[in-house]
Amino acid sequence: MRHLFAFLLASSVPVTVLAQRPAHQHSKHHDQTGIVTGRVVQADGKAAEQVSVRVKGTQLGTTTAADGSFELNIPAGWQVLTVSCLGCTPQEVTVEVKAGQRVEAAAVRLAAGEQQLTEVTVTGNKGLNERTPSVGKMPIAPLDNPQATLTIERPVLEQQQALRLSDVLANVAGVYVMGSTGGTQEEIASRGFAYSSSNTFKNGVRFNNGIMPEVSSLERMEVLKGSAAILYGNVSAGGVLNLVTKKPQFQRGGSVGLRVGSFGFVKPQFDVYGAVGQSNKVAFRLNGTYERGDSYRDGVSSDRVYVNPSLLFRLTPKTELIIEGDYLRDNRTPDYGIGAIDYQIQDSRSRFLNVAGANNATNQTSATATLTSHLNEAWQVRAVGSFQRYDNALKSAARPTSIVATPGATYGNWTRSLQRTETAENYFLAQLDLTGNFRTGFVGHTLLVGADADQYDTNTLAYTNPASPSKPTTAVSTYDVINILDPDKVIAQPAERLTDFNSLVRNSLTKGNTRRAGFYAQDLLSLSDKVKVLAGLRWSYQETPSDVYTYNTIASVAAKTANTYVENRRYDNAFSPRLGLVYQPIKTTSLFASYANSFAPNTGLDLQGNSLAPSLIDQYEVGIKNELFKGALSANVTAYRIVNSNQSQSVLPTDPRYTTNFTTSPMELAGQVISKGVEVDVQSRPVNGISLIAGYSYNFTAYEKSNIYEDGSRLRYNPAHTANASLYYSFGNVFANGVLRGLNAGVTAYYVGDRLAGRNNRTLNPATGKPWVDTNNNPINDAFKLIALPNYFLFDASLGYSYERVSVRVKLANLLNELSYNVHDDNSINPIAPRNFSATVTYKL
Known part of the structure; x- marks a missing residue:
């Protein structure tokens, strides 16, 4: 060390x-x-x-x-x-x-000491309830916060050799990967609600999560469970995730390392930091990595480059400025998995169904400036400005759908088509926060007052099929026909086929320019040493214009229609209140209850022809936080109930309010979805070389009121149960001297319970509002079906050794070689990784 x-x-x-x-x-x-x-x-x-x-x-x-x-x-x-x-x-x-x-x-x-210190090893010695996540914007001790929070520090990431965000999430109860559509991203959810790009943050700033973030640059990962709408506006009810990157240091140092692993994986990485010259006012940090590898999936490969520079300026004794940037270039094979026939997964780990030359190329660049000034000992102001650029070019076969399910010679045949899109996004953010501590009589206050504004400027160019040479008013949509069970099977191909991605022609250009603004205030009132109240309110405004340009892609159509342009405008606003009560019978125990409200913008028109209002979502949470054994062990339990009592749904044609004047089906806020569950989080400090992280979550998210889904039917992708445990031991406490003092070992276990994919069965045909019937008016079942996904238990083991400046770590993942899947609908069925090996060698500079 x-x-x-x-x-x-x-x-x-x-x-x-x-x-x-x-x-x-x-x-x-x-x-x-x-x-x-x-x-x-x-x-x-x-x-x-x-x-x-x-x-x-x-x-x-x-x-x-x-x-x-x-x-x-x-x-x-x-x-x-x-x-x-x-x-x-x-x-x-x-x-x-x-x-x-x-x-x-x-x-x-405090004043800096002048004495030299002997070598000291600093480990993650803060307890679970001593880490105040920066994503919370306020200096509230976790025991005073009526909300479940969790922070995973860098030492844990290194011990577990975390490579992807899913590796880190395996330490967090109730936050899980719900899918990996196309194999190009990890879709994250919590408490039954998906984390969109609005719910994922880097250094407190939203970032586009359509790409896998780089974990090697992280100092820690922060999780704020439940509603965070008062702080960030339009975020889903499940919570927010904040990735905090490594910061500049004035001490010179760093490391270089190399990670290798199964399936040709190679990842060199570096990290250097120190003062700029001999300055005591300017420091820097630069870390980065290159990564390439094949896959346990046939035909799949990836390569990526990441660089993360940052500068720290101490402008005055009370004011500092941090400028951070990063660049990520990620190229990988889009992979929609192994396919399903009539909602039945066709077991395989390696079957690859995409076409040659398929590629998902992404470039993401960001720059953030954070100015923090301590006005005095009680008050602080913080200003953030950020810019992000996101570019993506996708060339791929379409998802495997409409696979022949009729027994016979064509069983398993799939007619492949091609897709191509190009997306460019600019994101701008400005944020200003004022925090302070003061008293009014016997009441203590920790106050946050702030405002933010951001803008997404997005251009999406979509391609479609070209005109048929023989039938100019129709399009050629087929690339080829394969059999998913036997891709080498010889199948007669149509006479007219797409030759490659260049055969596709421009179809539409969608220009989005979402603009948001919010004003918020939140106060932690300390009524006594034992009783505290957290209250706040936010007003959010969101403007969502969307301009769609449609090109005349089939030039020989008789009507010779010109290019068309459709302008859409939406204006939404909402209030997001928050109220929480904390009672601490003793200093090491905190009981809390809270209510929070969030909102979700909707699309479509209501029965009056107006834009559908946002859905308002209520969340109730109670819990207990404990510091046990003089702070050696932290144990928190949280129970929650989240109610979307005005879920958006279509008005059925049988409804007497429905008229034929609508060009599209009118919408209403009449459905209801309820999510309820319990989460347990346990963390220990290192005690005699032993550290522990454990957790358990139960969740049930279901439709309670719906005009087409059965009441009580579970929503897809959300595991009913998850459990995690990580035990790490350093032998330095046993072998204080000698070559074995640098030895350490750890095990990690992660369980994911029953989940559903596919599509929820509909009790009524939404096109008619009546029960399902065939062409002869005989009753039939809905074509949609659910897929029950297998539970799985991942077990990893790691071993590390450090001697002076050199450390070596090895890891065996999925030792039991469990097989399960992350599934989107029934058309992106991605197997989890099999048993695999990795090793990392690091030299500290």
Whole structure:
């Protein structure tokens, strides 16, 4: 491990290596004691978290909270408090403690120490309820927050050799991969709701999740479960995910490494950081990687390049500016999986159904500037400006649908067609937040007031089939015909076929320019040491224009229709309230209950011909957070109920309000979807070299009111149960000296329970509003069916060894060689990876 003292000294960010939980000095009340409160800040005015505050000459002490505050119950009389941390000069504060009274000690501003430190290893020693996620925008200690939060730190990512975001999510109860359409992205969901690009963030800024993010650049991953609409506006009810990248440091250092693995996988990577020249005001960081590999899937390969530069400017002792950018180029084979026949998965791990030359090419570039200024010890202002560019070019066979299911010579035949799209997106964001701590009488306040505005400017060019040479008014749509069970089977091909992707012609250009703005305020009111209330409100405005240009693609059509242009405009606004109550019977236990509201914009027109209003979604949450065994183990339990009582659905033709004046089916907010469940999160600090992460989630998301789906029918893709456990052990506590002191080992287990894919059965035919019948008016069943996906249990094992600056880690994943699938509808059925091996060698600079 590298020396970390220079970084701590230069950045003035104090860290207590062996941080202690608040000590409860007396098992019973003592009349000759008083309460001392105070606050510790860094040299630049920032709150100093996890700083040791001890009563000189005694064993009494505590550590500061996220906002730098502390509280001690100590004997009456004159007492000396010693404030200390790694990399700073210890300071003493004298205070007179009066029996039965509360007294506030003078504020302490830390100063960097001058002494050299011996080598020290800093590990992830914060408990689950000591990590305040930055995505929450407020300096609220997790025990004071009436919401489930979780942070996975860099040491865990390194121990588990996380390669994809799904590897990291295996440590988070209730957040899961719901699909991997086309094999080009990992679709994430929580509590029955999908995480769109509106729910995924990088350094607090939305990013397009149509591409797999790079995990090697992460410092940590933050999860804010449940509604976050008050902070970010249009986000789904399941929660938000924030990826925090590595930050500049003033200490010089870094690493280079190489990861290799099964299926020809190679991934060199580097990370360097330090001060710019001899400056103590400007620091940099640059990390990046190149990756290439084949796959356990026939015909699938990928390569990608990622670079993540950043600069830190200390403009004044109280103001800093961080400029971060990244670039990702990702090329991979689009892969819609192995196919299904009449909603039956045709088991295979390797079957590949795409065409030669298929490619999904993505480039993503972003730049973010974050200015933080401490106006004084109580107030801080933060401004963020960001730009993101996203370009994607897809050339692929269409998804495998309409596969012949009739027994006979053509059983399993599939007529392949081609698809081609080009997407370009510019994203702009501006955000301003003011946070502060103050008191009004006996009530303490932690206040957030903010505003944000963003804009998506998207152009999507779609291609379609060309005109037939022999029948100019029709189109050629077939590329070829194959048999999915035997791709080498010889099948007669049609006379007129598409030759390649260049055969396709431009069909439409869709220009979107979504503009959003929001104003919000949130206040944590500390009514007493035990009772706190979090209340807030946001107003959001969203404008969604969509202009569609349609090209006359078949030039010889008799009517000779010209290119057409359709302009669409939507204007939505919504209020998102939040109210939460926290009760702490003791310092290490927190009970909470909360209500929050979010919204989801809809498409279509209502019965009056107006744009359909947004759906408003109510969320209720209760839970308990515990710090056990003096903070060695954190255990949180959360129960929730999410109700979308105005789900968008079509008005059926049999409805008396339905008229033929509508060119498309009118919509109404009359359906209802309910999600309910329980989540358990457990984390430990490293104790005697052992660290543990575990969790369990149960979720049931179903239609409760619908005019075409059966009440109580489950929504697709959401596992009823998930469970995770990761146990890591460092042998340094046993072999303090010798060659074995650098040895470490870990195991990770992840269980995904029963899920559904396919398509939900419809009780009525939406085209008629009546039960299903055949051409002779005989009753039949809906053609849609559900697919029950197999449960699976992943078991991984890792072994690592570090000696001086060199470390080696090996990992065996899916040791039991479990087989299951991530499925979208019935046309993107992607098997999970089989048993595989990887090894990483790293040299620290």
